[in-house]
Structures are given as structure tokens and as C-alpha cells.
Amino acid sequence: MIQRRTILSLSLGALAAASLAISFAKAQAPFDLGPEQPGRIRAEKDLAAIAALPQGFKFVEPGVLTVAISPGGPPLGTYATDAKTVVGADPDFAQLIADSLGLRLNLVPIAWADWPLGLVSGKYDAVISNVGVTEQRKEKFDFSTYRQGLHGFFVKADSKVTQIREPKDAAGLSFSVGGGTNQERILVEWSKQNVAAGLKPLELQLYDDEAGRLVALRSGRVDVIVQPHAQLVFISARDKDIKRIGTLSAGWPLKSDVAVTTRKGSGLVDALTVATNDLIRNGKYLQALARWGLEEEALERSETNPPGLPKY
Structure with missing residues (x-):
């Protein structure tokens, strides 16, 4: 017993x-929690990821990637020393994705419980906030994996x-x-x-x-x-x-990955997966994780809508 x-x-x-x-x-603290984030890793435009966007795709705001994030605590996402700017590993990854798509990033701090309704209703293009892939969530959302859970x-x-x-x-x-x-x-x-x-x-x-x-x-x-x-x-x-x-x-005995979450069928998921895999290949992805001590959570490759945790 x-x-x-x-x-x-x-x-x-x-x-x-x-x-x-x-x-x-x-x-x-050993990590930079200041609002300026001079050490944040940036990326160039990824033409393959941009080409993977559906023709005529409309973002919430033209020219901007609007991403919801719940600042639950460091190092994934927290408020900076100015008490208003959100910093951490998830904001850094959101910046890399925005850069890859040739867009400006708009981070929207939210309560964790609010992200599903806000995403479905079109308030944001994506959620990047340590959301794990589950079979139940896949019924309403698309996923591009970017970190191990x-x-x-x-x-x-x-x-x-x-x-x-x-x-x-x-x-x-x-x-x-x-x-x-x-x-x-x-x-x-x-x-x-x-x-x-x-x-x-x-x-x-x-x-x-x-x-x-x-x-x-x-x-x-x-x-x-x-x-x-x-x-x-x-x-x-x-x-x-x-x-x-x-x-x-986190899903033992199964694998449990964390993913960028988008509206089901919105058309954004494939571009996000292409962008993530290119960031993995060019080393920017691992540099961004290493900045927050999270190399252990790196993925070898991003997947679109992989098997998720089953319904219990």
C-alpha cells in the first residue's frame, strides 16, 4: 500500500x-525579468511558413500576430519588473513565430480559464501558454507542438x-x-x-x-x-x-507535448508547424529555450495535431 x-x-x-x-x-533571479528583454532571440522571415498560410488568411489585426498568454509564473510566462510586460519562454517563442511570419507580435495577457472561449470567439489568432495536447481539446482546436510537457x-x-x-x-x-x-x-x-x-x-x-x-x-x-x-x-x-x-x-506512460493552439480549421496550424520546424533546424528554437534553462524540454520536431492524452 x-x-x-x-x-x-x-x-x-x-x-x-x-x-x-x-x-x-x-x-x-538568474533570468532577465526586465521589460526591455535585450537578449530575446529574434528570427528572420520564413518564406516557407508564409507560403503555408491559406490564401487570403485574415489575422485578428492586419500585420499582427495576436497571441493570448496566461502569465502563470517564471520561466514560462510572468510579468516583468514593470508589472505590465509579459516575459518568459512562451513570449520568446511567440516572438519567434511572429518574426517567422513577418508579423508584429501582440501579446494579450489572460486568465488561464479564459483562453478557450476567447480563441473560439476570434479574440486572438493563437494561444501560446503551455497548453497540452489532449484528444478532447482536439475536437475544437488545432495544435502545433513546440515543447515537451x-x-x-x-x-x-x-x-x-x-x-x-x-x-x-x-x-x-x-x-x-x-x-x-x-x-x-x-x-x-x-x-x-x-x-x-x-x-x-x-x-x-x-x-x-x-x-x-x-x-x-x-x-x-x-x-x-x-x-x-x-x-x-x-x-x-x-x-x-x-x-x-x-x-x-506529464502524460506518463504516454507522451504529452505542449502546443500552439489555434481555432479548429482556421488554416493557421500548418504555417505554425512549418515555422517551428524551421526554427528547430536553424537553432533559434534551442537558443530561446536555453535562455530560460529549458533545453530539457526541447522537441526534435514539431507536429500538427499529434495523438493527445486520452479522455479519462
Whole structure:
């Protein structure tokens, strides 16, 4: 049987305060969060991608690629130090796509829950905001993949745990994880597989927020923290007291890729896939990911409407 302990949110005030104190005590963020973004990677016009646009295709605003993004946090997308400009890996990729199509970029910050209706109603040309491909979403939207969807396994910098690649590597270890998340679902299944193989189960400590999960790791109450990979990359680079020991597909045991999302049948998807594959070939794509420490999430090639996660 899996060992599970749920930590109530009422106890997290002190934990959050402790985590913030650690953060402020560290050096400044390792990534450029200023609004000017002088290091942003730019691309030339991609004639093949432009040719892949349907004849007479109409953008929301002529000459502009209007992209919706939810600034959920660094390094994928967050507000810059001016509290209004959105910066991060997803805005950088949006800029590359706009450049490739010979368009100016207009980023529209939105709440995550608003993107489906806004896209269907024609408020934006595309959504570039860590949207995963699912079979259910494919019924209403088209997808051009541009990044792997990964969870990360991270430990304290001085931990003796060096690698987690498969269930047996996790046997007997304790994990801080968000309750009700996809990560919890996967680790529960891993624990069942280990027990069936005669190995030790996993111990899961469930927390309502990231602050609690990090304090559990830093205080030694758990061996490993598990949550979306990009978030932990940023924390690791900023605080320098945790390190990555493995990654996990967000759709385990299936692949789960992140994609530029467009209206079903709008005609934009093929041009986006061509542009992305050309950016992969010319190296601009990897340069943009490396700027935010996300090389691990790079795709070898972009696909149009690949198999998505099934309906559960």
C-alpha cells in the first residue's frame, strides 16, 4: 500500500513565510525579468511558413500576430519588473513565430480559464501558454507542438539521491507533491508497480501549494519534490539549493507535448508547424529555450495535431 500524508493548508502560513525568507535571502533571479528583454532571440522571415498560410488568411489585426498568454509564473510566462510586460519562454517563442511570419507580435495577457472561449470567439489568432495536447481539446482546436510537457524530480543540492528515471528508482523514497494533481496520479501508479514487484512503496506528502512542498524538501521531511519541470528549473537557478535528478512526461506512460493552439480549421496550424520546424533546424528554437534553462524540454520536431492524452 502507498503511504500518503496530507498536509492541511491551515498550517502553511508559516511555511510560506519561511520559503519567502529563503527566496529573498538569495541572489537576484538568474533570468532577465526586465521589460526591455535585450537578449530575446529574434528570427528572420520564413518564406516557407508564409507560403503555408491559406490564401487570403485574415489575422485578428492586419500585420499582427495576436497571441493570448496566461502569465502563470517564471520561466514560462510572468510579468516583468514593470508589472505590465509579459516575459518568459512562451513570449520568446511567440516572438519567434511572429518574426517567422513577418508579423508584429501582440501579446494579450489572460486568465488561464479564459483562453478557450476567447480563441473560439476570434479574440486572438493563437494561444501560446503551455497548453497540452489532449484528444478532447482536439475536437475544437488545432495544435502545433513546440515543447515537451515535463514534470521534474528535484532534491536538495547535497542529497545522496542521484537519479530517478523509472518506478524502481523511486522505491522507498518520500515525495512532496500537490494533492489531486497529475503528478500524484502518476506516483500512486508507480508505487503500485513497485509493490507488485516486491519493492518498497513511495511515501507521498500532499501539499496545497508550492511553498509547503519546498519547505518540506528543504527541511528534510521528504527526499524529493515533484511538480512541473519549468517551475523547478527557475527555483533551482534562483536559490541554488535544489537540483534536478530526473524528468517525467506529464502524460506518463504516454507522451504529452505542449502546443500552439489555434481555432479548429482556421488554416493557421500548418504555417505554425512549418515555422517551428524551421526554427528547430536553424537553432533559434534551442537558443530561446536555453535562455530560460529549458533545453530539457526541447522537441526534435514539431507536429500538427499529434495523438493527445486520452479522455479519462
